[in-house]
Amino acid sequence: MASDAPLVDAPELLSEIRRTFQSGRTKSQEWRLEQLHSLLKMVMEQEDEIGKALSLDLGKSAYETYSCELALLIDSCKLAIKSLKKWMRPEQVSIALATVPSTAMIRPEPFGVALIISAWNFPIMLALDPLVGAIAAGCAVVIKPSEIAPATSAFLAKMIPVYMDKEAIRVVEGGVQQITALLDQKWDKIFFTGNAKVGRIIMAAAAKHLTPVTLELGGKCPLYIDSTVDLKVAAKRIVIGKWGSSCGQACVSPNHLLVEKSFVPKLISTLKKTIVDFYGEDPHTSKDLARVVNKNHFKRLTALLDDPATADKIIHGGERDEESLYIAPTLLLDVPLDAPIMNEEIFGPILPIITVKGPEEAIDMIADQPKPLAIYVFTNDKVVQDQMVSKTSSGGMVINDAVLHVVCPSLPFGGVGESGMGAYHGKASFDAFSHRKSILYRGMSVEVYARYPPYTRKKQQIIRALLSRDFVGLLLVLLGLRK
């Protein structure tokens, strides 16, 4: 079991990996391409094993395993392989007049040794997608997968050394003790996916060593919807957005709906029908729903449902079976805003529906909460779209859909405020593990005598004119025509 694994000696591990990094091996383009190809190979050859692990850990279907984890990962690898040369290339930028003649370059270099700590809900993707960025950037890496998804953790611990350079990329299994031991060490970068409470612990540990961090956290992602939309399509996208990814246990899951008053009855009836279309009359028998990850979370979620102020607001679902860690896709209507279920990120298959008067009320409610990882807005009214975009803040947004922005590699994916700091996907992954070193190249041939003391009045005038690009003034001073 992942949390039973013996504690790895963290200082020894780090110094081994540092030695590998210092050898310079991970910096070469060849090494990076090799590793990316190996990772791609592993994901493609081991798809069955991965499917088994995800089924054990979360009851994910082959469809969900592919579409929500593997497809993105394969895409990331391929994009990195294709773009690596371009990403690695130094970038020339304009110089300042004051430094003419010179050449200014920005040259990316790897931070060094990186620690990736991943979460249990997309245990393959959240370990390996950051890994793509770390390798592309030329870092050496330690991955600490979540012990709450033990089959996937074991898979990674077994297979990564088989395919990849084990002196540069290591997997460490374990629980809280192991991670605490790792966090005592000085890393050159820490990449963490998880909740805000642990995010604070990670950042505080990083502060001891001035280690830069990327924190991919969560939040209560709200979905605002009004009556201008295509009801059927909206309902399908909401249902799949909520229950199609880890059964609501995703940082980008719609947490709750804020529905324009006039639309509530229609939306509810279509949602109910769509849930039945997708998962059948008894969703327990559906193969397309993942399970709640463990008993702890099962108990947490059922406690939220069983709260007196909440239980009588259930309008669909509510059934549960502890043995199979099953909770039915559940809808609630107008729970009180101070009910426990509205006071934490639900992270489960329960969807509260809150009636609002319109976008202003929705914005007020959203602004009362910490900034979430995503806000979803379903409306065909462009004015309302703009209003929601400009008056709310979140990591990202989708208009007229949910979750889907995650699949665009050109859109940096990350949070703000309580939902995180930094971003990744596409080039942003490479950047997350790179230091962009600014370099100015000068020759020795051109000298500006006004640069050197003693600083006479004239030299001052020259330097003022030069630095403020006042060419006429410069000319006048040089000709001796300015007092």
Place this chain on the structure above:
Amino acid sequence: MATDVPLVDAAQLLGELRRTFSSGRTKSEKWRSQQLRALLKMVTEQEKEICKALTLDLGKSEYETYACELAMVLDSCKLAIKRLKKWMSPEKRPIAVATIPSTAIVHPEPLGVALVVSAWNFPILLALDPLVGAVAAGCAVVIKPSEIAPATSAFLAKFIPMYMDKEAIRVVEGGVQQITALLDQKWDKIFFTGNAKVGRIMMAAAAKHLTPVTLELGGKCPIYIDSTVDVKVAAKRIIVGKWTCSDGQACLSPNHLLVEECFVPKLISTLKTTMVEFYGEDPRTSKDLAHIVNKNHFKRLTALLDDPATAEKIIHGGERDEKSLYIAPTLLLDVPLDAPIMNEEIFGPLLPIITVKGPDEAIDIISKEPKPLAIYVFTDNKAVQEKMVSETSSGGMVINDAVVHFLCPHLPFGGVGESGIGAYHGKASFDAFSHQKSILYRGFTVEVYARYPPYTTHKLKVIRALLGRDFLGLLLALLGFRRQE
């Protein structure tokens, strides 16, 4: 005196600024542009007052005040005013096949209420240059200037409210107690310039609220120099790099020289001659040297000089006068690498010269130290240039000069490892105070039926083909479906 100022109620201050920010006022292009112009006006109109303050705090000459602080602030303001519209505009990005049809946009928004904590050595520049970025980004801002440069702190506290929107931009003077009170609050961004020890305290405080930080720290910036260079030009550049910027009290100051063995005598004699040309036989009489900031630092620096293993290595300078906080530009040759002066960032007018065999030994010495804010390499040998660039790591580098990369607004300025996190200058300043919000816009017209359960084998085939951009496979899967019907 900055440290005697009564403690400001930090919670109340933050509440006021948050209200201003929530009103949306700071987000408009008009407000941002207005404030940038007001800042520009203040710096232009109050140049004399600024010079007085910098003379009082650090003994800086008018030349140095202009060239090393004001010119940069003016440039930053002007660039931000010119580019503001462009920086603010949302940027379109390519979409993924899986989301067709859609539009992908990255939309910058201000992080919110920012805290800028600045240092004493460039007390105008390091308070106002980050302010340019914060204002351009649409943030409300509290500036906490360093109490160790009290005249400048007082200047900022007096003049910023006169020129700028005082409900959105505030200056808080004070010492450690005040800053601790401020750090207890939840900021949306903290921008700190100072040393690594305080940098850790800042980041730890920020961690409590998950506040993103930019930390501009320091480090021991080494110069490596070999015999391929023009010794006269190199010597001049080294000397102004070291002594014209706050008398060596700059995060970018060359800390020490690593000199190729055969070049040492020539370089030393040229350095000595040039130093006399620049500052005179008795540099005490030169108007072009700043002084040590205060008695604490004076004592610290003279203690470094008076260490027995160090004192005998002085080859030029070494004179000092506590009353005027003066230490002569001083050269030392081959102090032991474990002497106290080699074990901290000097931050003063002392320049140790260390003999090395060549670039490999220099790289060894450099890599044993934490990553500095800058590394300077003087050589005309391109292979050596490339070696130093690829085998060392630092915030930034200059080849054949020192410090001047700072002047290029398009080169992000920041550290790595112990020398800092994040960067600024030019657009990087705007970015430092912004959140780049990713937005995907979709319509309702195109639906992919394979997206929805129940998931049949066929649907899995279609989605695999679609997500894998296997268009032929997609076609076959779709045709296959039709054939079954």
